[in-house]
Amino acid sequence: MLIPTLALLAITLYLAAAALLARPLFGREATTTTLPLAIAGAAVLAHAGVLLGAHRGALDLHFFAALSLVASVVSALTLIVNLSRPVATLGVIVFPLSALLLGVDVFAAPATAPQPMDWQIKLHVSIALLAFGVLSIAAALAILLALQERALRHRQFGALLHALPPLTLTEALLFRLIAAGFVLLSLTLLSGILFVDNLFAQHLAHKTLLSIAAWLVFGVLLWGRWRHGWRGRRAVNLTLAGMAILLLAFFGSKFVLEVVLHRTA
Structure with a gap:
């Protein structure tokens, strides 16, 4: 109890x-x-x-x-x-x-x-959890940023705008989180290469490919921010797209195998 x-x-x-x-x-x-x-x-x-x-x-x-x-x-x-x-x-x-x-x-x-897991796999999983967590917060912040921008665009100076920091601070925090998550995701992929036997084995190939795809999306977003000053709707869309891909990588196969097919991943 x-x-x-x-x-x-x-x-x-x-x-x-x-x-x-x-x-x-x-x-x-x-x-x-x-x-x-x-x-x-x-x-x-x-x-x-x-x-x-x-x-x-x-x-x-x-x-x-x-x-x-x-x-x-x-x-x-x-x-x-x-x-x-x-x-x-x-x-x-x-x-x-x-x-x-x-x-x-x-x-x-x-x-x-x-x-049971070896310590190397536990380390890999722990880094992956941190990467997913940081980028999840970035995705939630991207949603708030989109609502904030929409309210400003339509001159709806209501409770939402008063509850959030200034737009520039929200956007700066978004990219700091994405940068931190990108580093952690890079370490996740690197530790996977070093510690996971047969990375492209059954149930792992698509996870790896989707994780790499998400890594590329976040990498392009950070490059665009640094090189071209990307912000606003483009930043929000790429953040949510990268998070959606990462969500599929982390939980897509688990859902199909364990919930739909009732098998162990």
Whole structure:
């Protein structure tokens, strides 16, 4: 009963933090971000406790367990991002998704057991999780940036614009996240080459190719930003396209094999 109770606590805290952060978006008086972010921090700790207990303290990369793990990493990184660049509105997107994925893993998904891994594979997976997490936050920020630009274009100076930092700061943070995610994704591909036996074996070839495709998209975007000053809609579209490809690389085959075909990836 401990794990379900801890999961319910984490879900409640995630949703409470998101609700507090969403108040300015509905024209209500904003609370300081300290309280909701502290609540979200407690949710992340409870989420980590669930992962440690439900999956025996090991990396469980089955579909729903992996989604829950990624959600906890993204939530933790969202808190870290807010330490240097306050964009607490990201939590309105990230925290409810984390609550949903945690709930599915604990209350709806079949029980799974972690598969044994060498330390090299654990290192490769850890770097990949960080890369996916950072780029996921960049994708969420790209969505907020698109909404912000649309509001400015239509002169809709409403609650959203007041809840977000100035457009230039949002855009600068977006590209910093993409640059960091690009470095981590590069390390992911490099560690895969060094540590994963038969990288193009069954169930790995398309993951590798899609990851390389996402790496190229983010690389082109960073080059375009540096060389031609790309920004705005082009930056948003390429960010979301790269993230969509990366999502397919990380979870596409797992969904088909484990959820549709009921086989182990």
